[in-house]
Amino acid sequence: MSSFDTDLYPLLLQQAAALVQDEPDLIAKMANLSALIYNSVPELNWAGFYIMREGELVLGPFQGQVACVRIPVGKGVCGTAVATGETQRIADVHAFPGHIACDAASESELVIPVRSADRIIAVLDIDSPVLNRFAAEDQSALEQLVRLLEQSLV
Numbered sequence: 001m002s003s004f005d006t007d008l009y010p011l012l013l014q015q016a017a018a019l020v021q022d023e024p025d026l027i028a029k030m031a032n033l034s035a036l037i038y039n040s041v042p043e044l045n046w047a048g049f050y051i052m053r054e055g056e057l058v059l060g061p062f063q064g065q066v067a068c069v070r071i072p073v074g075k076g077v078c079g080t081a082v083a084t085g086e087t088q089r090i091a092d093v094h095a096f097p098g099h100i101a102c103d104a105a106s107e108s109e110l111v112i113p114v115r116s117a118d119r120i121i122a123v124l125d126i127d128s129p130v131l132n133r134f135a136a137e138d139q140s141a142l143e144q145l146v147r148l149l150e151q152s153l154v
Contacts, residue, residue: 009141012040016145020152029149031061038063045105046127050078068102076100081111081123089139091132108133112146116153
């Protein structure tokens with residue numbers, strides 16, 4: 001069951017825009033966005049980025065429990081997001097074929113590809129200990145946040 005809050009995202013997106021607009025360093029942007037999401041969106045146990053490095057996803061800036069360091073493209077929810085090029089909104093990670101359980105407390109997950117120059121350079125990965133935590137509205141707003149990040153890379 002999603003706990004979508006209609007008042008949350010306009011402010012979150014405004015804060016995200018301010019964090020990325022004048023900062024040239026991608027890692028610094030990802031670090032601040034991870035902290036913003038983790039501390040603003042309720043019912044999360046992990047929020048962060050995996051960065052494409054030499055054909056696989058490698059752990060980047062995040063907030064939450066210790067995480068898997070490397071994820072092959074096509075494996076788990078993050079790798080599937082890269083392989084398909086599409087956001088993955090998973091209501092029950094235990095029902096997802098090939099789910100990689102970095103944190104046993106995770107129940108649902110949202111993964112959004114990050115693009116630069118028409119290629120995926122990273123994914124935003126958000127986990128929740130609540131089944132079916134992410135509604136379509138959460139997905140849409142967090143995709144907008146990723147678009148802000150992408151636009152700041154130009």
